[in-house]
Amino acid sequence: MDFTFSEKQLAYRRNIRRVLMTEVPPELLRELWDADAGRAYGLWQLFTELGLTALSVPLAHGGRGGSDVDWVLMAQEAGYYALPGPLLHTAWIASALLAALPDGALAEHWLPRIAKGEARLALGHPLHRLVADAHVADLLLLHDRDEVHALLPSQVRLTRNPSLDPSRHLYRVDWQPSAATRVADADTGRALWDRVLDRAALSVAAECSGLAMRMLDLAIDHSAQRRQFGKPIGAFQAVKHQLADVAVKIEFAKPVMFHAAHALQHGDPLAAMYVSHAKLAMGDVARLAVRHGIQVHGAPGYTWDGDLQIFMKRVWALDAAWGTRTFHMARVAAAVLSADGAIGARDTFPRPATTPAGPSAAPDPRNPSVMPGLQATETY
Amino acid sequence: MQMEYTDRQRGLRSEVRDWLAMHVPREPLASFDSPEGFRQHRRWEATLHTGRWSCVTWPEEMGGRGLDLIDWLIFEEEYWAAGSPGRVNQNGVFLLGPAIMDFGSAAQQRRFLPRIASGEDIWAQGWSEPDAGSDMAAIRCTAVREGDHYVLNGQKSWVARAVWADWMFGLFRSEPDSLRHNGLSVMLVPLDLPGVTVQPIRQLNGLPGMADVFFDHVRVPVDQRLGAEGEGWHISRAISSFERGLMLRSPARFQETARALVELYRRHRDSADADPAIRDAVLDCWMQARAYALATYRTASRLMSGAPLGPDASANKIFWSELDLRLHETALRILGDQAELLPGAPDAADAGRWLEGFLFAQAGPIYAGTNEIQRNIVAERLLCMPR
Numbered sequence: 001m002d003f004t005f006s007e008k009q010l011a012y013r014r015n016i017r018r019v020l021m022t023e024v025p026p027e028l029l030r031e032l033w034d035a036d037a038g039r040a041y042g043l044w045q046l047f048t049e050l051g052l053t054a055l056s057v058p059l060a061h062g063g064r065g066g067s068d069v070d071w072v073l074m075a076q077e078a079g080y081y082a083l084p085g086p087l088l089h090t091a092w093i094a095s096a097l098l099a100a101l102p103d104g105a106l107a108e109h110w111l112p113r114i115a116k117g118e119a120r121l122a123l124g125h126p127l128h129r130l131v132a133d134a135h136v137a138d139l140l141l142l143h144d145r146d147e148v149h150a151l152l153p154s155q156v157r158l159t160r161n162p163s164l165d166p167s168r169h170l171y172r173v174d175w176q177p178s179a180a181t182r183v184a185d186a187d188t189g190r191a192l193w194d195r196v197l198d199r200a201a202l203s204v205a206a207e208c209s210g211l212a213m214r215m216l217d218l219a220i221d222h223s224a225q226r227r228q229f230g231k232p233i234g235a236f237q238a239v240k241h242q243l244a245d246v247a248v249k250i251e252f253a254k255p256v257m258f259h260a261a262h263a264l265q266h267g268d269p270l271a272a273m274y275v276s277h278a279k280l281a282m283g284d285v286a287r288l289a290v291r292h293g294i295q296v297h298g299a300p301g302y303t304w305d306g307d308l309q310i311f312m313k314r315v316w317a318l319d320a321a322w323g324t325r326t327f328h329m330a331r332v333a334a335a336v337l338s339a340d341g342a343i344g345a346r347d348t349f350p351r352p353a354t355t356p357a358g359p360s361a362a363p364d365p366r367n368p369s370v371m372p373g374l375q376a377t378e379t380y
Numbered sequence: 381m382q383m384e385y386t387d388r389q390r391g392l393r394s395e396v397r398d399w400l401a402m403h404v405p406r407e408p409l410a411s412f413d414s415p416e417g418f419r420q421h422r423r424w425e426a427t428l429h430t431g432r433w434s435c436v437t438w439p440e441e442m443g444g445r446g447l448d449l450i451d452w453l454i455f456e457e458e459y460w461a462a463g464s465p466g467r468v469n470q471n472g473v474f475l476l477g478p479a480i481m482d483f484g485s486a487a488q489q490r491r492f493l494p495r496i497a498s499g500e501d502i503w504a505q506g507w508s509e510p511d512a513g514s515d516m517a518a519i520r521c522t523a524v525r526e527g528d529h530y531v532l533n534g535q536k537s538w539v540a541r542a543v544w545a546d547w548m549f550g551l552f553r554s555e556p557d558s559l560r561h562n563g564l565s566v567m568l569v570p571l572d573l574p575g576v577t578v579q580p581i582r583q584l585n586g587l588p589g590m591a592d593v594f595f596d597h598v599r600v601p602v603d604q605r606l607g608a609e610g611e612g613w614h615i616s617r618a619i620s621s622f623e624r625g626l627m628l629r630s631p632a633r634f635q636e637t638a639r640a641l642v643e644l645y646r647r648h649r650d651s652a653d654a655d656p657a658i659r660d661a662v663l664d665c666w667m668q669a670r671a672y673a674l675a676t677y678r679t680a681s682r683l684m685s686g687a688p689l690g691p692d693a694s695a696n697k698i699f700w701s702e703l704d705l706r707l708h709e710t711a712l713r714i715l716g717d718q719a720e721l722l723p724g725a726p727d728a729a730d731a732g733r734w735l736e737g738f739l740f741a742q743a744g745p746i747y748a749g750t751n752e753i754q755r756n757i758v759a760e761r762l763l764c765m766p767r
Binding site: 003004224243244247333341349 | 381383385389393450456457458460631632633636638642645659663667668670671672673674675677678680681682698752754755756758760762764765766767
């Protein structure tokens with residue numbers, strides 16, 4: 001029983017953080033809002049050089065064979081830096097879907113390209129009307145009822161729907177399902193789409209965790225800089241307590257999220273409920289971080305030019321993504337209120353022993369051929 | 381990240397479970413804040429001791445089993461799931477015992493620890509005074525050295541368990557005219573000494589769970605000072621970190637309350653669902669109890685890998701005390717007009733345990749350092765906000 005991360009996982013995260021901090025500042029995000037596609041080629045190249053696009057692609061397909069636990073750490077960073085674009089969908093969720101398809105041909109073709117940073121993917125889902133980042137996708141994995149279909153950009157027609165969050169690009173996708181586009185039938189597809197939902201909901205939870213931490217950091221900075229009544233406003237208890245509440249909530253939601261990632265990775269039968277708990281808990285945290293973040297910022301908190309908006313709008317936009325609160329609450333209710341629910345003190349880890357987690361496949365930060373580190377700054 | 385129990389841990393779990401199944405009293409004990417209940421609970425501590433289950437994390441030579449923190453969580457899960465009595469001995473086992481191991485002399489360890497382990501000595505803790513609550517460094521009780529004794533004077537307030545406890549540990553000003561955190565010492569005082577007056581304070585349930593304790597020229601030998609003279613503040617901080625942090629409120633207790641709440645809701649669903657918010661409140665309580673359990677496993681992992689217990693102890697205290705309130709408030713909402721019925725009322729549900737717990741939960745955000753103080757600690761030490 002060990003909730004700590006390996007030194008390798010932590011070193012990889014340190015490196016990712018260091019690079020994103022300098023390479024993806026709020027100024028870049030704002031520039032991309034005004035760019036046509038809203039996506040920078042250089043950014044994807046950066047992700048590739050950092051090893052992110054290959055992180056969970058299986059070793060056999062030229063990836064690093066990383067796990068959901070590895071990804072949940074990265075998704076937190078994606079939230080903290082409000083990364084735009086389909087990194088998590090492509091490299092984590094769609095990769096896992098491709099690898100799980102009954103016919104290996106599609107995986108054979110696309111996974112190595114994903115690993116090399118040569119392909120971006122977009123994902124539909126029965127829960128969603130619109131598809132994020134469809135305009136830059138080299139392949140779209142869409143649903144027709146429960147079937148899974150794979151489409152090339154030439155086979156779809158896109159209509160943009162601007163979002164509250166200018167970094168999010170959402171599209172209505174018009175397309176025709178056919179036997180040629182179908183890659184999984186409804187029976188197989190149902191389980192696949194469920195798994196996509198679980199991974200995507202977990203990724204939203206992790207992004208919310210990063211977003212909450214970023215807004216907390218911004219609010220702490222502001223409270224130290226801004227002076228009133230002759231002292232920094234952060235010295236006032238009314239301000240302190242608002243931020244302490246956010247910090248406490250984050251600390252108690254993180255273990256729920258890490259456990260959900262571990263459960264998902266190991267095929268735990270209760271993984272779906274654990275993921276729903278994680279998304280509900282992190283959603284609550286992130287909304288509280290928004291509310292208290294704005295309050296502590298005062299007027300700059302509700303301006304276009306203030307950076308807080310970048311992160312709070314992402315939280316608002318993600319709130320109903322990959323399952324609304326009502327949806328996830330219903331999944332928790334189904335598990336907890338069922339007659340045979342294992343819900344007591346003995347049931348924190350109700351599953352009997354299974355195979356332990358494999359070694360993390362995060363790239364070795366000391367090996368420059370794998371980990372370009374700060375050299376990546378030269379890519380744009 | 382690895383989330384399986386070892387074979388040894390699973391073995392421990394069944395050993396605890398089997399022993400408790402044989403020994404936990406069939407009928408719930410009376411409250412340990414009543415004379416009869418106190419006697420029953422002291423007997424239960426002795427029974428635990430005969431099975432060597434009274435202080436499982438202590439070293440074997442002190443009467444424990446030398447279990448690590450994950451083992452302890454397993455023990456606690458089985459303990460509360462078996463419906464075992466509350467721990468009247470908790471001040472000794474979880475707070476003073478570890479402090480004696482860290483700060484006490486070998487002679488003090490031999491003298492006090494076995495009697496804590498066996499439940500022969502039940503301890504009260506005396507920190508607060510009439511003018512020193514949240515501002516604990518304002519304490520005025522004095523311990524003046526006279527030869528090989530200290531002479532104690534002053535008043536301690538809100539001293540939990542003091543009415544029937546045998547001993548009290550508390551913070552006294554041992555250096556005359558010292559200021560604030562300086563010049564304080566932790567003293568170990570029998571409550572039946574001449575000059576000690578214990579004045580019971582009745583809590584919301586009418587029972588004297590705490591007391592004012594007055595010291596009038598009470599002579600205490602020097603060897604009943606814990607740690608060095610003047611080291612009292614540091615030791616008291618260490619003790620309250622145990623209190624707020626890991627040990628005093630193990631998650632299992634809240635998980636079992638959450639399970640009982642879910643069961644209560646399911647039994648009353650016909651009436652409870654008239655307010656759709658109740659279902660969500662029940663689920664929210666259950667999720668938070670689970671989050672508390674997972675967070676404690678995480679803290680235990682960190683501590684076992686060598687990290688210190690820092691300001692996260694304060695975060696912990698905020699979380700469990702507010703969770704405890706919500707659990708019981710939600711139960712009372714489900715019970716509707718039955719909620720006000722006292723334990724023992726013929727028509728009370730669950731023998732009135734929810735009302736009893738509700739009254740007790742009111743104290744959580746206040747004792748062991750108010751939640752306002754805890755939020756200050758989180759803001760200043762975890763978030764590095766200005767003082």
